[in-house]
Amino acid sequence: MLVVASALGLFATLLYAWLAQTLYAHHDGDLQEEARRVLAALSSTADPIAALQLLDHQGTVAPFLMVRDAHGQMVFRSERLATVEPDIGAHEVLTHAAASGATSEQFFTVQLARGPVRFTCVPLTRPNGTYLQLGRALGDVGRMLEVVVVASAVLIPVVIVVTSFGGFLIAKRALRPIDTIATALESIQTTDLSRRVDLHAPDLEVRRLTASVNQLLDRLNTSFNTMKEFTADVSHQLQTPLTVMKGTIESARESQSADRQPVFATLSDEVNALSATLQDLRDLALADADSAGSREGPVSVSEVFAEAGELVGALAEAHGVSCHTTIEPGLEVWGNAVRLRQLMLNLGENAVEFTPPGGTIRIEAARNQDVIIATVSDTGTGISADLLPHVFDRHVHGRSQHSRAGSGLGLAIVKRIVDAHGGNVVITSQPGAGTTASITLPIANPASV
Numbered sequence: 001m002l003v004v005a006s007a008l009g010l011f012a013t014l015l016y017a018w019l020a021q022t023l024y025a026h027h028d029g030d031l032q033e034e035a036r037r038v039l040a041a042l043s044s045t046a047d048p049i050a051a052l053q054l055l056d057h058q059g060t061v062a063p064f065l066m067v068r069d070a071h072g073q074m075v076f077r078s079e080r081l082a083t084v085e086p087d088i089g090a091h092e093v094l095t096h097a098a099a100s101g102a103t104s105e106q107f108f109t110v111q112l113a114r115g116p117v118r119f120t121c122v123p124l125t126r127p128n129g130t131y132l133q134l135g136r137a138l139g140d141v142g143r144m145l146e147v148v149v150v151a152s153a154v155l156i157p158v159v160i161v162v163t164s165f166g167g168f169l170i171a172k173r174a175l176r177p178i179d180t181i182a183t184a185l186e187s188i189q190t191t192d193l194s195r196r197v198d199l200h201a202p203d204l205e206v207r208r209l210t211a212s213v214n215q216l217l218d219r220l221n222t223s224f225n226t227m228k229e230f231t232a233d234v235s236h237q238l239q240t241p242l243t244v245m246k247g248t249i250e251s252a253r254e255s256q257s258a259d260r261q262p263v264f265a266t267l268s269d270e271v272n273a274l275s276a277t278l279q280d281l282r283d284l285a286l287a288d289a290d291s292a293g294s295r296e297g298p299v300s301v302s303e304v305f306a307e308a309g310e311l312v313g314a315l316a317e318a319h320g321v322s323c324h325t326t327i328e329p330g331l332e333v334w335g336n337a338v339r340l341r342q343l344m345l346n347l348g349e350n351a352v353e354f355t356p357p358g359g360t361i362r363i364e365a366a367r368n369q370d371v372i373i374a375t376v377s378d379t380g381t382g383i384s385a386d387l388l389p390h391v392f393d394r395h396v397h398g399r400s401q402h403s404r405a406g407s408g409l410g411l412a413i414v415k416r417i418v419d420a421h422g423g424n425v426v427i428t429s430q431p432g433a434g435t436t437a438s439i440t441l442p443i444a445n446p447a448s449v
Contacts, residue, residue, distance in 0.1 A: 064135030312348030
């Protein structure tokens with residue numbers, strides 16, 4: 001914008017200078033021609049002053065006609081000049097022009113009572129040492145130059161504003177394809193890498209950029225799918241040897257003496273923990289499946305969450321914890337029933353695991369405008385403030401490390417399932433007072449609400 005303003009200011013200055021020179025040059029040419037006629041008339045007469053009086057009386061010369069001596073004193077002036085400008089004889093600029101001793105013609109502008117006048121001052125040979133001064137009113141020249149100045153002062157800011165706005169529109173239009181690409185990339189999640197940037201831009205560069213982005217997404221999608229398949233396959237294949245190991249340990253345990261029972265019990269617990277970890281890894285790999293594949297059709301959340309609540313209630317009862325389930329009927333989302341059931345079971349099992357006997361767990365779900373809000377709250381040990389921001393990270397135990405030897409994948413799986421269903425999950429907790437998991441899921445048919 002500064003460059004544009006500078007360029008326009010320079011243009012206005014040059015325009016003013018060119019126009020002023022052109023207009024003054026026109027007047028100077030007229031004055032020069034008239035001075036030559038006067039000089040020609042004076043050269044053929046013995047009395048120059050009388051000749052000037054005759055020319056003034058005939059009205060064939062400029063109305064501003066004077067003769068000054070080398071000291072700037074008035075020698076002759078026209079009758080009309082004496083009438084309209086009686087004090088012109090003492091004018092400083094005119095006096096100085098004659099007293100400067102110039103040997104060639106001069107052109108200058110003088111501000112008189114009736115407005116600006118353009119003068120020429122020409123040295124005379126008769127009378128010797130005198131100067132002829134002829135002048136013509138500039139008329140509309142000054143007003144025209146003022147109009148140029150005012151117009152420039154008004155138009156330059158307007159042009160700057162219009163140019164800036166036009167540049168903004170052009171830049172916005174030029175960058176619109178880039179914005180479309182950025183919006184598409186922001187909407188693509190790690191659970192849905194099958195989507196592509198669909199942009200038909202006229203510019204070759206933008207088309208090349210779109211093609212490069214889509215090729216990158218293809219490679220990322222292939223890599224993620226390979227990793228998910230590998231994780232699921234490995235966790236599945238390792239379950240068989242772990243089952244054999246567990247059976248072998250149990251068989252050997254039966255034939256051992258009482259003092260060796262704790263050793264085999266520890267081995268059995270470690271195998272169970274390893275098996276649970278592998279199962280969590282497999283669940284996490286499945287939860288990371290594409291969101292389009294995870295959201296298969298309308299699911300009755302009321303039924304799925306109620307069934308999960310019954311299982312959590314049975315588990316809670318075995319641990320001496322009371323469980324209260326309140327599910328509003330008729331709740332539906334577009335999704336995968338198996339994953340939604342796993343979502344609620346993971347949260348419920350976490351609540352049971354970290355709630356001491358005598359505590360309370362509450363599972364609730366209800367409609368709120370266009371979404372379903374489900375909560376699982378407990379009166380357990382809570383989560384420390386420094387770990388709360390990281391509870392959805394893989395292999396992070398949000399609660400007491402000594403209270404459970406789990407894989408730390410439960411809440412990570414919950415987060416993946418919720419994301420795949422277009423929802424949101426938030427964990428709030430107070431150490432020693434309990435934890436609440438709040439899940440928001442879009443309903444299957446918002447128009448029916």
